[in-house]
Amino acid sequence: MATRTLSGIIIQPGLMIGKARKIAPQNWIISRVKIGKKEVKAELESLQTAIATAEHELQQQLQNFTGDDDDKEILSSHLMILNDPELISTIRQQITAGLVSAAASVQRAFETVLDHFSGLDDLFFAQRAADFRDVQNRLLGELTGSRAASLDGWEPDQIAVLEEAGPSLVSSFGRHEVKAYCSEQGSFTSHASILTRSLKITAVSGLSGLYASVRDGDVLILDGIEGRLIIAPDHATLKLYEQRVQKYRQQCEQALSEAGLPAQTQDGRRIKLRLNLDLLPELEELNRLKADGVGLYRTEFLYLGKDALPGEEHQFETYRQIARLAAPHSVTIRTFDLGGDKLSHLIPSPHEENPYLGNRGIRFSLAHEEVFRVQVRAVLRASAFGRLKLMFPMVSDLRDFLRARRIVQSCQEELAREGLPYDDNIPLGVMIEVPSAALCADDFAQNCDFLSIGTNDLVQYTLAADRNNSELSPYYLTHHPSVLRLLRITLAAGQKHGKPVSVCGEMASQSEYLPLLVGLGFSDLSVGPSAWLGCKSIIRRCDARLSELVQNADLDSFGEIENLIHDLLKPYYSL
Amino acid sequence: MLQKKIKITNSLGLHARPSTLIVRAATKYRCDFYIEKNSMRVNGKSIMGVMMLAAECGSELNLIADGIDEEYLLEEIEELIKSGFGED
Structure with missing residues (x-):
């Protein structure tokens, strides 16, 4: 059977190689309907x-x-x-x-x-x-008289394959020591998923076509780090993953043994390691991990798939809960980062040939000021209940930031007139994810309270390579000299004006790039919950020699960068 | 019979846990208990009914209690809703 790979959403991170055991959905045969x-x-x-x-x-x-x-x-x-x-x-x-x-x-x-x-x-x-x-x-x-699927005789190396996980099935997984499952349908916030995390069962959901593609006994690689399932892997893939599982176990043990220790390098640099979050229930991770606050709270979830735009009260309540739960740490709330293509059912928007270069992020917010003001007012009101920062995405020109700031000020005046409390000094910042913003980082650093580099978009815009197009992956190079140059320009601008510069893109959570960022001098990073502990382990291994290696390398040469990452820096990220 | 208008203020609305709390509280009393939202009316002692309301944050509800201990029931339910179900 040929190897197949399915992508899904991570319910509980982990990595496991095992054998498929399908659990059939219950089908009822109701033989009699009418009765006397x-x-x-x-x-x-x-x-x-x-x-x-x-x-x-x-x-x-x-x-x-x-x-x-x-x-x-x-x-x-x-x-x-x-x-x-x-x-x-x-x-x-x-x-x-x-x-x-x-x-x-x-x-x-x-x-x-x-x-x-x-x-x-x-x-x-x-x-x-x-x-x-x-x-x-x-x-x-x-x-x-048809009983639920039996879990009797469950082997420790079996992975449950489901159409959909229900809460009672998941709770019986706990009793039968089922360690991992994958399912065709499911969402991060369902009851079954909450139970899954509570019972620490590795799981990936939303794998379309799963149930029909798998036979009992198939070898499966459940990759709950990348969010995918590999069915019937070839020999080489299997060998690769056997090593990864081994490494992952060691990393987990290492990370766990260091759970209470700070994200500090060997040479005493304390790195702020924050979390990227999308959903309110994920906030529990903040306290569990003892992270330094939330470096990126994406607000798109509030809008996606809705019939109506969420009102000020609804948003205010959500942001207030976030502010309270995260206190005393800060939460950076990013105003919503969508374009007309995703919202055309709510706001009439003309068709765009190229949405990634279109009316999205702050551009969309400024074009629909009435929608933007609702969000800004909600964040400002919530800022009275904790430490919130406000960040604008997809800023390509300083004037966009200045216009957004004027709107924030006007909302503040409005709230003051209404007698509603808000934080008068709420920090305002921008995502640096468009090359023009990175090149002009000095202007932004002068005017903004903080900068945060979104590497995913920065890489795709700099190299003109769509990150969702796998054929272009040879062009999508996170460590390309052009990207590193933009990172250095941005960091230097922040340092010159005394403004914090963080990295909240995927680059910070990819272990091979993390030592490079630390070596470049970044000391404020934000990563997803599943990568957090691993990132901290790597930071704790970084030392003065690492900074020397990075500073002595010619970062304008792609060959030297490759050599640096794959050879010289390897001891820092590879156990 | 007593009635009371009230607004849902917790951000997630009457999802599973708040619905459970309302039904659990209401079941302790002997009087009948109904909840109205717009034109929909459900039995407030039925988890199915309360969840079918799908009352989101900001929804206006009309609580109706009828029976010997109606005022006590309304008092407890009102307090529960106003407290945001301990979620904030």
């Missing part, structure tokens, strides 16, 4: 028994649950669904008045609820459908 009047009593009784049995099982799962106490709530909400007076009376009525069997009545009643949830646009509500589906499965399992 004489059978009503028996059907009501079997409904009662099914509820009682399901309740008993749930109680037992609750008692044996090994995850966080808060997450037990999820299972106890299933108990509540099972005892829901409306639901049960609907089902009973179907049996008695509609003369429909207990199983078919349960099926119909739940499908009505599920249809309703799947019609809701709000992610939080639509996902709760999974909880109802879970309880429905329990009841139908009892009533039709």
